[in-house]
Amino acid sequence: MAALLEVKNLGISFGGLRAVDDFEVSIKKGQLYGLIGPNGAGKTTVFNLLTGVYKPSEGIITLDGVNITGLKTIEINKAGIARTFQNIRLFKELSVIDNVKAGLHNHYKYATIEGILRLPNYFKMEKAMTEKAMELLKVFELEKEADYLAANLPYGKQRKLEIARALATEPKLLLLDEPAAGMNPNETMELMDTIRFVRDSFDMTILLIEHDMKLVSGICEELTVLNFGRILTQGATGTVLNDPQVITAYLGE
Numbered sequence: 001m002a003a004l005l006e007v008k009n010l011g012i013s014f015g016g017l018r019a020v021d022d023f024e025v026s027i028k029k030g031q032l033y034g035l036i037g038p039n040g041a042g043k044t045t046v047f048n049l050l051t052g053v054y055k056p057s058e059g060i061i062t063l064d065g066v067n068i069t070g071l072k073t074i075e076i077n078k079a080g081i082a083r084t085f086q087n088i089r090l091f092k093e094l095s096v097i098d099n100v101k102a103g104l105h106n107h108y109k110y111a112t113i114e115g116i117l118r119l120p121n122y123f124k125m126e127k128a129m130t131e132k133a134m135e136l137l138k139v140f141e142l143e144k145e146a147d148y149l150a151a152n153l154p155y156g157k158q159r160k161l162e163i164a165r166a167l168a169t170e171p172k173l174l175l176l177d178e179p180a181a182g183m184n185p186n187e188t189m190e191l192m193d194t195i196r197f198v199r200d201s202f203d204m205t206i207l208l209i210e211h212d213m214k215l216v217s218g219i220c221e222e223l224t225v226l227n228f229g230r231i232l233t234q235g236a237t238g239t240v241l242n243d244p245q246v247i248t249a250y251l252g253e
């Protein structure tokens, strides 16, 4: 089966620094894939390249057979990649449900003039979006908090809401940047269940960056290890985590 995400020879420099060099990965549909490596190895830069925040100096990114290299972030999102951030980036002053509805705007369209004049199509779309957003909130057990301000949710729930908003854009590939950052062990365990659940019930393909090795070994099927911007090794999780090179790279932090 062709890979959902196929990356070849991806690279970028910042001034003299080669932040990512000759990066490649092949991720199959439905896979739970991990990108790991010591601090500053280039993991977030890979996400920024995949999502069009940075334009690659070289390389090709193919999503579901479509070359998305060099497209803008919004175009890449429409092509099917959504992400969450290392430091949660919600619309904190909006309600929980409005955060999810913001994600839905990719697929529900009414003309601005219909919105201004409150024409029937506007109400129809708004109703459909509210229903869809509530469905997603139920999946993440956030429906009771639909009208809360996002800023007032506890940390673990903010993470869930960020994932719900990303899923609202109906991606083919979901990128999670350190989803367990700042979580206590119980929240991390719950997050692992949530990620597995998202993969299974949305038939989602997930690429995640994570430092928490319990999470990585618990849910990732394959891994790529980055070190100083280059691939140190990649393959099945068990094999990679027992690779002496990987252990040395982490101990050398």
Ligand SMILES: Nc1ncnc2c1ncn2[C@@H]1O[C@H](COP(=O)(O)OP(=O)(O)OP(=O)(O)O)[C@@H](O)[C@H]1O
Binding pocket: 014, 017, 019, 037, 038, 039, 040, 041, 042, 043, 044, 045, 046
């Ligand atoms: N916009 C930028 N301008 C200059 N240097 C950058 C930029 N973005 C990242 N870098 C550098 O690229 C390197 C890789 O950074 P990156 O944030 O991708 O690492 P990381 O593996 O995600 O690290 P961490 O685990 O600490 O989040 C670092 O040396 C960083 O300082």
